[in-house]
Amino acid sequence: MKAKKIFWTLIAPVAAIVISFIFVSIILLFKHANPFSTFQLIFSYGFQPGNIVAELNQTIAYYLAGIAAAIGFKMLLFNIGIDGQYRLAIFFAAVVGGSTHLPSFLEIPLIVITAMVVGAAWASIAGYLKVKKNISEVISNIMLNAIASGIIIYLLQPGRLGTKGPHSDNLATPTIPKSGWMPTISMFGGQLYTFGIVAIAVGVIYWIILNKTVFGFNLRATGLSFRAARASGVNAPRMVFITMAISGAIAGLTGVGECLSETHNYSLAFPEGYALTGLALALLGRNNPIGVAFAAFFWAFLERAAPILDLNGIPNEIVLMMEGTIILATVASYEVVKRINKRQQQKLVGSAQITNVESKVTKESAV
Amino acid sequence: MSKVIELKDIEKKYPGVVANHGVNVSVEKGTIHAIIGENGAGKSTLMKILYGMVKPDSGTISINGEVAKIKSPQDAIALGVGMVHQHFMLADNASVLENIILGSEPTNFGAVIDFKKAKEKILSIVDNYGLQIDPDATLGDLGVGVRQRVEIAKVLYRGAQILILDEPTAVLVPQEVEDLFKNLKELTRNGLTIIFISHKLDEVLNIADEITVMRQGTTVTRVLPKDTNKKQLAEYMIGGALPTPRPADTKPLPEKVLEMKNVFWNDRTGREVLHDVNLDIHAGEIVGLAGVEGNGQSELVELIMGLVKPASGFVSTVGLDTAKNTTRKIRDNGTGYIPQDRQRDGLLMSASLWENRILGHQETEPMSKGLWLNKKAAQNDSQRIVKEFDVRTPSISVHASALSGGNQQKFIVGREMSSEAKMIIAAQPTRGVDVGAQAIIWDHLIEARLKGAGVLLVSADLDELFQLSDRIAVIFSGQIVGFLDPRNTTPEELGLAMTGANK
C-alpha cells in the first residue's frame, strides 16, 4: 500500500523529467549533437565541487520562491507576483540596511524583517483586490510586477535612493555596513550562505503550520472550498488575504541570502523571473517542502551547468526550453494521474456500495 | 388519440445504485403528462434517458409508434423531443435571440447569421404560443420566469413536438407558476405534448391530464387526476406506510435556542429578501420552516449562522447575538449546521473523510487543542460516525467526493450531531438521498430533540415537515406568514399557506 502510494506520488515528476529530456534530445539531434554526451557534460560539470556551493546558494533563493508559491497554491492563489514582491522587498531591505548602523544582532533581523514586511505589503495589494474586488490575482500581480519595476528604477536613480557603484556603472543602493553582513561557510572552495538555515526553518514551519495546526487547516479548507470553509466558521476572505500576504513575506526573503552574504547592496543585477521559477518548483515538488527542495536544487543545478554547453558549441538556452517543458509536462502528468486516482477511488467506493445494494434487494424480496 | 411516447421496461444501473428498473410510461398526444415521485425516485434519470443524455441498459423507447434509438440530445431533438432543464442552459452575456438560435442558426452563405430571419421565426413562436419574450433583451437582465420562457422558446425553435419540463416550478414564485401553466395549456392546444416532472402534488393535480407515479426507480401506477386525490398520490409515492412513525409529542423546554426579532435583510442589489421576521425556537422542539424555494429560507439560515448580518432587528442563536459574534463562535457555542448544498457548503470534496470530520469543529476539543489539530481524535470519531450512521465507504481516508450523495449527507449529519449541539439547523436534510439514509437522518433528528436540542428543519418536502415538526412556520416572500400545528393541519392547508394565500 505504502509502496503504491510512493509510486503514484513520484510517477508524475519522473514522467515530466523524462518527457523533457526526450524533447531536448530531439532538439539536440537537430543540432547534430549527441544527447547522451551532452547530458553527461551537464552532469559532470554540475557536480564539480566548485559549482556545488554556487548551486546550493542558488537553491536557497529558489527554495524560498518555491515555498512562497506553494503557500499560494494551497489557497488556489497563483502568486505570479513573487517577482515584484521579492525585488521591492530586497530593494527596501537593502536601503534600510544601508542607512542604519546597528550591531549585528539587530541589523540582520532588521533587514530580514523589512524584506518580509515589504513583500507582504506589496502582495496584500493583490490580496485586497482579490478579496474586495474579486479581481484575479494573476492579472493584478502581472500589473504589480511591472509597477514594482518602475518604482525601483525610479528610486534607484542617483540622488534618490541609489548611487553609482565605485567600480561599476551599475546603479545600486548604498552598501550595507559590515555589521549587517551574514557569515558564510567555506567549503569546496566556495562560500555557502548561512541564510540557508532560514530557508530550512521556513520549510519546517511551513509544513508544521499547514499540517498540524488549526490555522493551517483553516487555510487548506479555504483553498479546497471557499464556501465550505465559510460555512464552517472560517473567515474565508480574510484567510485568502492573509495567505497572499504570507506568500509575499516569504517571497520577500528570496534574495536576502545573496544580499546579506555576497552583494551587500541591491542593484539591477538581481535576477528577474523568480515568480515563474517559484511556481514551477512548487508544481514540480507538489507543494511539499521536501519535494520543493529537490526541485529547487535540480533547477539551480541545471542553470549552473548550462554555460558549459556554450563552450561545446551548444547554445545554453536549451536549458530554458527544458525548464519550460518540465513545467508543462509536470502539470499535465499530475492532471492525468489525478484522474486515474479519482477513477480508482470511485471504483473502490462503488464496489463497497454494490454489495450493500444487493443485500438490500434480497432483503426486500424476502419481505 | 395516439401515443406519442412509449417507454417499455427501461432499466439503468449505476455503480452502487439501480436508478431505473421496470419503468413503463406511455403518453398521449396533445396532453400534459406528469411524472411524479419523491427525490431520488428515478425521475431525472428517466428523463435523461429519454433525452439521450444517458443510455439505458435495457428497454425500448418508441416515439410516434416507432422504436427510436436516442444516443444524444441531438438525436432527441431530431425526433422532436426537447428538454427544458431545471438549471437553465443559458448565457447571461448574450441576447435572448442568440440564446435561442445557438446551434441552429439561420444563415446566409452558410456562415453569416441571418438575424432578420431568426427574429421573425422567434417572434412567430412568441405570437403563436403567447410566450412574451423580447428577442433583443440581454439575458442577464431577465428574471427567472422569463428565462424559463426563453428555454421553452429554445426548444420550440428547434421544432420540438414533445417538451420535457424538469421540475419547472422549483424556482418560480406562484404568479410565475400561473403564467407558466397558461403557457403550457396554450402549447397543448396547439397539439404539442408535455411531460411534466414534479414532486408537488397540488400542481400536478391542477395541470396534468394524466399522472404516472414513480417510486424507488420504478413506475408504480398511472392515474387520471379526476380519479385521485393528494392523499392517495402521496401514498403511491411513499409506498403506503411512511418510514418513520411520528414521534411522541413532548413539551418543549422553556429555554430559547433561537430568537429572531423584527429581522430585515436586503441583498447586494438592495432588494428586500427578509421582511420583519419573528421566530423563536425552544430547546426540545423541532420547528419546520415550510416554503417554496427562494422565499428567503437560505438567507434566514445564513443569518442564524452569522454568515450574514441583519440589516435591522435582532438574531440570537443559543444566546449569542449573531450581529456581534462570528460564525465560528456561534458554532462552537453548540450550533450544528446541515447546509442545503452539502457538496459546496458542507464538505471539502477533495479532502479525506477524517479531515471533513474536523471541518466546522476545528477550534473545539477534541478535534484540536489550542493551536494544534488532533488527528487521532478526528480519525476515531470518523470511524464512529461511519459505524453509527451507516456511511458506506471503504475507509475514512477516501475523499468525500468519492461517496454517494446519501452517504455524504449521513456523514455530515453525524458530524453536526457529534458535539451534543443545543441547536441544529437542518436545511433540506434528506433531499436527494435514498430512503434508507432518510430514515437514519430522521431518527437522529428526533433523537436530538429528545435530548433537548432545538431543531430548525428547513424543507420543501411536506411529508418530512409533517413527520418531524412540532410546529411549522411558513415563509413566503421573505415573511413568516403563519405558524401551523401539524397535528391538525392538512397538507392542503400547508400547501396553500406556502403560496401566500393567507396573506
Place this chain on the structure above:
Amino acid sequence: MSNLKTNPIVRILRSPSRTALAWVGMIVLISLVREFTGVNDITSAGAMEATIRFTIPILMAALGGLWAERSGIINIGLEGFMIFGTWFGAWFGFLFGPWIGLLSALLAGGIIALLHAFLTVRIGIDQAVSGLAINLLAAGSARYLAGVFFTGRPNGSIQVSPPINSISQFTVHGLSPFLSHIAEKHILIISDVAGILAGIVTGVNWVSLMLFLLLPFSAWILWHTKYGLRMRFCGENPVAAESLGINVYRTRFIAVCVSGAIAALGGAYLAIVSTGNYLEGQTNGRGYIGLAAVIFGNWQPSGILAGSFLFGLTDALRVRQSTSVHALLILVVVLTAAYGLTKIKKKDWKGLITNFVISGLVLAYFLINSRVPDEFVTFFPYLTTLIVLAFLSQRLRPPAMAGAPYHKGEESGV
C-alpha cells in the same frame, strides 16, 4: 446580474453611435488639453504615426486575447506567441521577404498554440500555468534559434537578426500635405483632427492597414457568424453549448490557435515593420499589455481598440517627448472629476469625494512638476488597468467561464 441595464460602460461599448460619440468626445478633450498646455505634439501628424506604430502590436496581442478568452481560455502566453512571432517573422522575412515573414509568423503562432490548446482544453491543466510556461519556452527557444540561425549572418548575432527588406509604404498624395498644413496652424479641434488624419494618411504601411482591419474582421466573425456565436457560448456556458450539439473542445482549439496566430503577427510586425530586424526582448511585455487592454476594453472590440490606442499613445508620446505625457495628466484630472460628478446622481458621496481627491492629487502633481519621469510612463498601462479593475470591476463583463476547465460530460463545478 441585473445591473447590466444600468451599466454605462457596457451600454457605450455596445452601441456604435455611442462609441463614435465617445471617440469624438475624447478628441475634443485632447484638443482642449493641447490648447491649454501648449504641448502641440500631442496631436501632431508625427505623433499619430508613431502611435499607430505602437498601437498595432498591442492591438494584435489584445485581439489574440479576445479570441481566446471569448472561447473560455485565458491566454497568458500572448507574450510568448509574440516572441515566437518576432523570430519567425525575422528569419523568414530575411530569407524570403517581409510578406512571407508575416505569413510564417502567423502559421508558427497558430501551430505552437496547438500546444496551449491541447494542455488547457484536452488535459485541463491550469491555463495560467500553461501560458506562463509558454512564455518561458518562447524566450528560451527564440534565444536558442537566434543563436543557431542568426549568428554568422550579415549583421546578425544571438541578439539581432540580419535586416529584413522593408515593406512599401504609400502616402495619400493631395491629402497629406494639405492636412499637415492645417495641423500646423494649431486651431482648436480643427487642427487636431487634421493632425490625426494626416498621421493616418502619411506613410501608410500596408501591413499596418491590414492588421488593423483584423479588428473589425474579428468583431464581425465573433458577433455576426454562427462560428462566432458558438465560440462565445463556449466561453459563457460550455455545458449549454455542448447540450446543443456544439463541439466545445474543437471550438476552443480553433479559437486558441487563432489567438496564437494573431499574437505572433503582432510580434512579426515589431520585427518587420517597427525595427526592420529581430532584437532580443523587443516584445518587452507587450503581450501582457495586450492582456491588460482586453480587460480595459471589457472584452469588446471597440473597447480593446480604445485600450490599445491609449497604451500605444502613451508609449509613442514617451518616446517622442515626455512633456506630452505630462500634459495628458490634465485629461486624467478632467475625467476623474467628471466621473466623480456622475456619482452625485446616485448620491454616492464617498465615490464623489474619492474621485475628486484623486483628481485634485493629479492636478497638484501636474502643477508642481514639469514632466512625468520616464520610469512612471513605462508602467502607465499597468497602473491604468489596475485602477480600472479596482474601480470598475463590478461593471466588467468577462466571459463567464473564461479560465474554468471544462470536461465533456461533467457538469461544470463553477
